[in-house]
Structures are given as structure tokens and as C-alpha cells.
Amino acid sequence: MDFGFILSSAAGEIFSPTTAAYALAALGLAVHFGYSGLLNFGQAGFMAVGAYGFAISTLSFGVPFFVGLLIAVVSSVLFALILGIPTLRLRADYLAIVTIAAAEIVRYVVTTNQLTAVTGSANGLAAFEGGFYGMNPFPEGSYFGMNNRDFFIRVIGWGLVVVCCVIVWLLMRSPWGRVLKGIREDENAVRSLGKNVYAYKMQALVIGGIVGALAGMVFTLPRGAVQPANYGTELTFFLWTCLLLGGMATVLGPVIGAMIFWVVLSLTQGILYGLIESGAVTWLTTVQAGQLRYILVGIALMLLMIFRPQGVFGNKKELAFA
């Protein structure tokens, strides 16, 4: 078994664009759940709206990159409004069911063969990243062992993570953020102080949704393709695992959580595959090893929630639930 390779590929996950996308999406969830107490189980839907909003506007309408970006963000805002209007007045678990249903609706709609011309159906869309890489300021060459494209997407992805973290941090220490945390603790108390709870919740849903849409774009750009199968409910649950790993009511928690999530996944995959190849483990196939990792994710999510709901960095007093 080549430990050097296993460790280096695990370390490579720390700053991979996918990790950046997970970190962003989990940060959006932190705004929703950690700070506002909104149970959003449809973050994959927000990511899909962002990714498809960008890809479709680029491919079908040929708009430049920044217009595509704007369309993606506006679509996610609309999506958040559509979700929020019926559910934000209701109990928390209604929002959970509606968001997960809405995310699935998005996935079904982009998968249907009726819209193949626009969405590419199950095969998805590709070749929309030209405008993005066209802006690459780095000349060709090797940057820390990466080519200029890989380096560019990492810089942009993690740059976005930093910018969003700073924005969320500033928002949450502002008076607006304090009201939001107040809503999380006791909605009625905040309402009795004359605040419009519904509007605050809606704003939080929209902001977290925009971050989710950006995450969807970061997720899809390095792949050069967007496929509906990537945006199933599992994605949302993995994001929740990242969020809960790091700590839900923290700014850096989701980021660190996403890093831990991917490093652990990469490590277990490397070690399991190595053991299978070396013949030390014969009761597993490589396919089963992949499934074993997701069994571990599920168990980790349960154990985290039961024994350390505040995550690695969280403060137990700042939980969105008693």
C-alpha cells in the first residue's frame, strides 16, 4: 500500500474545488439552520438551481459569464421566495418536507426528456465553462503541481468561500444577525418586540440560498458538466453532515467540516482500496468499499447528532434546538 499517495490525495482534497463547493453550500445551511433555525433539506435544490441557471443561460441564450452568474443568483432568490412563502409561517418540519420535495421537483424537471433540448435530460449539460476559463489571468504552466485551469478554479472557489464567510460573519454580528439568532432561540419573544419574524426568516432563506447557488456553480465548473444525478437528496444530507461536523452556528465550522468530510472520505477510500489490492481484505469488493464509506457517513451523522450536536467548533449554547 502506498501511504504516500493515499496521504497526498487526501491532503489534495482539503483545497479541491469540490470541497470549496461543499463548504459554501454548508455555509448557506449554517445561515439557514445554525443561525435562523430553518430546516432546509433542499440545499441540493439550491445548488441545482445555481448550476442549471448558469449552464442554461450560457448555452441556450449565449450570455456572457457575469450575466449567467446573475441569472443563477436571481433564480435561486426566486426559488427561495417560492419555498418560503407557503412554509415560513408553519412549524419547522413543514419547511423540511417542502424544501426536500422542492429540491426533488427541480431534479425531476431537469431530468425529464421533455426538456432535453434545454436541460440535456439525464446526461446533463456540458461545455459552458468557456467564458469562465476565458477570464483566467494565469498563463499556462505549473502552479503547485496543478495546471493553470485547476489553479484558477481553486483560487476562485476558495476566494468565494472567504468572501462569503466574511459576509456571513459581518451579517451575524450586525443587529440584523442578532434578531435572527433571537428568532432561532424564541420566535415569539422576538415577535413581541415588534420584529417582522416572517421577513427576517425570508431574508435568511434567500441569503443562504444565494450561497447555495454559488456553491452549485463552483461544484459544476471544474467538472465542465452538470448532471441531475449529482443533485439528489444524498447531496443535501452530506452537506448536513459537513455542517454538523464543523458546528452549525459558526462561520468557519462548515468550511472545516467540509474539509474533514472529504479528507476522511478520501483516506478511507485510499486505505480500503489499498487493503483490497494488497489482498489483506478479501471480503470486500472495491464497489462495496465505496458503499462502506457512505455507511460510515450515515453512522457519523447519527453519532454526531446524538453525542456532539454542537460539532467540533460549536458552542453548545448556540444550538438551533434545545
Added chain:
Amino acid sequence: MGAIASAVVAILLVAAPASQATTPSPTQPPSNQQFQNSISGFLRDDTRAPLEGVKITAKSGDFTGTATSGANGSWRIGVPTQGTYEVELDESTLPEGIKLAEGQANPRSVTFSQTSNLSVIFAFGKGIVVQQQDFGQNLLNRLVAGLSFGLLLALASVGLSLIFGTTGLTNFAHGEMVTLGAVLVFACSAMNLPFWLAIILALLGGGLFGYAQDAGLWRPLRRRGTGLVPMMIVSIGLALAVRYIIQFYFGGATQQLPFAQSAEIQIGPVSISPNNLWSLVISAVVIVLIGIVLLKTRLGKATRAVADNPALAAASGIDVDSVIRIVWIVGGVLASLGGILWAYYRPGVTFDMGSQILLLIFAGVTLGGLGTVFGALIGSVIVGIFVELTTVVGLAADLKYVGALFIMIVVLLFRPQGILGRRERVG
């Protein structure tokens, strides 16, 4: 009834060799790959005799898979992704004197809808033209199929709703309880146990899983005073873990239960497959039984009391913990039964079949009113019929779940407590 019985016997005769031939035909010997999705069908001539040795090819992009029909006329091509394929029957391999019926496109383009198996029918013989169903006929057929689907959804939703009512838990792992039933039947049949025993063992397994969940996980959490939202997230973790544990042992492929292939039979104006008919009858009987138990027995009254107000129920001498335990066991058995019926309805067993309908179950429960058992029943039937009817009015088959989920969101907008729910529950 005699017609049904004889049809069932006929199905048994046809399906018996088929069940042994369900292993995927070696479409890609070099890579020995088992694809999750497949295109399959039966080739029979106009006298319904099976056609053997006919070559069929499926193409999409640079993927090409071929299969040759077996002794019972069945063929199956594993394909890597669900999408659109061009399926071609090699007419030179047809037995002499057999020709494709008029109007049978060959090659033809076929497209997957929700399920991972796609059946393609080639009709043979002179003068046979594939029947074009008129609208009313189609509507009636879809209505009955929808009722059958709705009732099997109701089996799962009643359990989910009972659990929600008594413990407040929104159980995301309920889909895996559904999958477990079908997978257990498949496992038992694979061990050559008799079919009836396989069903009984699967139901017992479902009940045991429900009991184990309650005893090992949910009761300790309730004791600790864990909140409802953390419990909901724990159930998500459990769903992920169980789903991949099932895949770990079961694999990613679609498998068929015994007697899964069946021709449609005609009852009055409705044509329905015997499996769907059985499913409809079984779920209707079980649901009536549940209703009687809930309304007439002491246990039912106790359950409703706990669902209404656990503290008050405990104060009036009801053993809340034992009621909840029974609810979990019954919920597990019902989900298991629903899963078996769902495996016949789709048809096929996969590791994620339960999570595919989890949201429809939620939709049924929410539509009827969270926590109300009879609401869950009505809601599920509405969802089932709605899902089937949307294809009649022109919605594409691969969008049929969207309609049900959309209706759920719309209902929440105007009547959040659901059809039978009480306003105070919305909170």
C-alpha cells in the same frame, strides 16, 4: 373470481422458468459489468409461444449492448445510464414465418422514465396492430392502477403517521423500512424458501426492524429528552446508513421477485395486471383491519390517546412506552408489506426503491394532515391516483412524481393542517 384464479395459475406457469432466468444475460462478457439499469422484454408470437434466439441491440452514444432471447422468450440488456436508447430487433434472427406486426417500429427509440427497468414490447404476426387505447379506457385503467399504488403508499404512510402521532418524529428512515421488506423477500426466495414463507419472514423482519429501531435508538433518545429536530437528523443518518448497508449486501442492480412478470388481464372494462389486482385487494383488506383495530379495540383507543396527548394518556394509566413500541412494530410490518407490493408495482427490487417513494409517502401524510391516521390513508390514495392520472392528461411519465409533490406544496399554502388535520397541530 374463477378468471382471476386461472389467470394467476397461468402466470405461475409462465413465471416459474422466468424466475430462474432472471440473472442478467451476459451482455458484456469482457468487463463482466452489472449495470443498474436494464431494458428488457418478452418475445412471443401471435399464438403466445416464446421466440428463442432472437438478437436485440440497444445503442446510445458509444454504448452498445446486445442480448439474445432465452428459451422463454425473455431478453434483457444491462445499460449504464437511464436515458434514451435505440433498440433494434435483428429480424434476420427471427424464426421462419414470424414477422413483426404492422406498425411496429424497428429500430425504435425508447426512453427510461422513473424506474431502472424499461420494458419494450415487440408484437409479431400478421394483421396484429397494437391497440390504441381510447381516452376513457386509459383513464379508467390509470384510475385503478392509481388506486392500487395509492393503497400501497397508504400502508407505508399509516405507519409513518402513527409514529409521528405518538412520538412526534418525522422518520426519514421510513423509506428504508419499505426497501427492507422487498429485499428480504428477494433474499429468502434466493435461498429457495417457499414464496409464502419468504413473505412471512419479510413481514417479521420488518416488524423486528421497527422494534429494534425503537428499542435501540429512539426510546433511549426520548429518555434523554432529545429534541424533535435532532431526532429528525438522526433519522436521516440512519436512512443513509441503512440504505448503503442494503446496497452493500444487495448490490446496485435491479432484481425481480418471483412472479413479477405478468400479462394484463381484462376485468369488465378495466385491464389490470394480476399483481396490481392482488396488491389492491391485500392493501385494502389490511387497511380496513387497521381501521377496525384503531377504532374498536383497547389498543387502538390507547394509541389514539397517546397520539392525542402522551402526558394525559400516561396519567390515565396507559403504558405509553409499550404503545409506542407496538406502533413501531406495526409500522415496520406495514412498511415491509408496502415495500413488497411496491416491488411488484414498479416492478423490481433495488436498494433505493424505498427512498424513491419516501417523498410520496410524506406527501400523502402531509396532504391528509400530519399525525392523523385516516388522513394519511386518504392523502396517500389521492397522491397515488394523482400520480397515475397526470400521465393521462399529458404530463410526461418521468414527471409524474412532480405533480404529487407540487400538489403537496400547494395544499400547504392554503390548508397547512391537511385534509383531516386540526388547525392547532400546525403551530
